[in-house]
Amino acid sequence: MILLQAEQISKSYGVETILQDISLQIQTGERIGLVGINGAGKSTLMKIIVGELGYDTGVIRTPKEVTMGYLAQNSGLESDRTIYNEMLSVFTHLQAEEQELRKLEEKMGDPNIHADEKKYQQILNEYSSRSEAFKEKGGYSYEASIRGVLHGLRFADMDHNTPIYTLSGGQKTRLALAKLLLQAPDILLLDEPTNYLDIETLSWLEVYLQNYKGAILVVSHDRYFLDKLVNIVYEIERTRATRYTGNYSKFLELKAAKLEQEMRRFEKQEEEIARLEDFIARNIARASTTKRAQSRRKTLDKIDRMEKPIGGNKSAHFSFEVAKMSGNNVIKAFNLAVGYDDNVLSRNLSFELEREERVALVGPNGIGKSTLLKTIVGKLKAQAGMVDFGSNVTIGYYDQEQRDLNMTKTILNEIWDDYPNMQEKDVRTLLGNFLFSGDDVLKRIGDLSGGERARVSLAKLMLKEANFLIFDEPTNHLDIISKEVLENALYDYPGTILFVSHDRYFLNKIATRVLELSPDGVTSYLGNYDYYVEKKIELAELAAERAEKSAAADAKPTGPVKEAALNYEQNKEVKRAERQRQRRIEEIEARISELETNVAKWEEELCLPEIYSDHTLVKERNDLIAQARTELENLFEEWTELSEG
Secondary structure (H helix, E strand, O other), X not given: OEEEEEEEEEEEEOOEEEEEEEEEEEEOOOEEEEEOOOOOOHHHHHHXXXXXOXXXXXXXXXXXXXXXXXXXXXXXXXXXXEHHHHHHHHHHHHHHHHHHHHHHHHHXXXXXXXXXXXXXXXXXXXXXXXXXXXXXXXOOOHHHHHHHHHHHOOOOOOOOOOEHHHOOHHHHHHHHHHHHHHHOOOEEEEEOOOOOOOHHHHHHHHHHHHOOOOEEEEEOOOHHHHHHHOOEEEEEEOOEEEEEEOOHHHXXXXXXXXXXXXXXXXXXXXXXXXXXXXXXXXXXXOOOOHHHHHHHHHHHHHOOOOOOOOOOOOOOOOOOOOOOOOOOEEEEEEEEEEEEOOEEEEEEEEEEEEOOOEEEEEOOOOOOHHHHHHHHOOXXXXXXXXXXXXXXXXXXXXXXXXXXXXXXOEHHHHHHOOOOOOOHHHHHHHHHHOOOOHHHHHOEHHHOOHHHHHHHHXXXXXXXXXXXXXXXXXXXXXXXXXXXXXXXXXXXXXXXXXXXXXXXXXXXXXXXXXXXXXXXXXXXXXXXXXXXXXXXXXXXXXXHHHHHHHHHHHHHHHOOHHHHHHHHHHHHHHHHHHHHHHHHHHHHHHHHHHHHHHHHHHHHHOOOHHHHOOHHHHHHHHHHHHHHHHHHHHHXXXXXXXXXX
């Protein structure tokens, strides 16, 4: 079912066109990612769709019964209620219905009504139908839903009677998301929902949204999140939107292929134009060939000349070099403890880094990851233990809060004052590589956006030519294109990297090893982030199995050995069956996603002139769609049975 259609939407501010001829369609069950550089108009389009912002031309159609819910970027929940009461307010209609059911129950228990068999039967029938409807609407599970969502968004350890106005900005944003998820609108519009979420919460949100019954339109710079969630991508580029089927990684492939195809067509046309122009130039003056040359000129005039495809939006370009190589051993930490004053966050930290390693530091919020980095670079004193650096190690440190920048200086002076021997033209050229051109370099640091400050910090770091780079959340404030430029620069960097990041896509691409920080030590995992997660799951399953065996062994003395062994084997078989059930559910969900993607692609192809004008191709596509939908129905039935089991 089509839930929303936006056709030929345009929006301008004065002479500046933000959106032009944007067409977008949302169907039931679709997960749509809206991508584009900062300032492309993604949030503007979101606000237009939900009616918060007007538009110049076009039309938006939605069926009357369709509901929409919108989470704006960094929007916090403002309320005088407690956390729980605010969440409970979503279900006032169910609470009212519950009261009606209680009244019917009272009537059913009234002896006078019992005596009237006809009236009693009427009330019984009404109660039966209303209680069934109440159940279907979630009447018996809404309190569990509230607890589940609050737990997933990290409010489990907080008193749910806490007034909302006492919460931090980040907590209010998470609570706004929680309320919206509980409202469960037909179309869920989320603008940067991953802000203020740690990795564990992000993983929970991904699973929750994957199982969401309605459609989702999401703006996010978190590419890992987009890969896990979306099956359609709309890219807004140079005021226009292009639709791609698949997740974010598939979108990149399709876009690259599309660009390559357009470039080949352009080059082929250029060759044809050059050939015609050459023939005309050589033959127009000859009496014997002038007619053929005139004919070629007419052909040339009729050609609809293509514009040269543009490879992409303007992006920063830079690389990290080293002035000199370090020794093979870069850093060794011995029984290190980090924290502030008497508050030790993590202790017994012993680890080593070797040259050219790219090591990610992970762990829950508050465990001391940033504190460890600051201790290594000497901004904080170690609470215990020591750090030993190898030979020729030079450190470059990136602070996520850019405290090393002087807010009163201009961009130009921020660089030039640290490197006074550089020529002004060289400083300007450098800043141009980081997208600061012309009078931009005269802006005050204090007036810059978070992304602009991040680029200034990266420019300063590049000039240092250090052989050991330490990053604290380097992708914060960067748009997707800037993140990719940074990744490529770090991937080719010949030195050593230690970094903290919540960006799982960045973690996956950069890390060659993962160090997991805990309150009482550090564990090393050789590989990227996905390998680390996989290994953690394996270790958890192994620990659970060992616990089962231990519990069975402990139970032996209290009863017959044979019975204990039998109970252990039965429990083990139950748990094995449960793991198989979960794996099958995951397989079904993956197949459903694949089929839905294919159906969307085939339906899109039916709109192409070369397809709908050929009845054989139309029949072929319709047959494929019918087969896929039959399989989808069977899979949904199996999924429902397994989920309820």
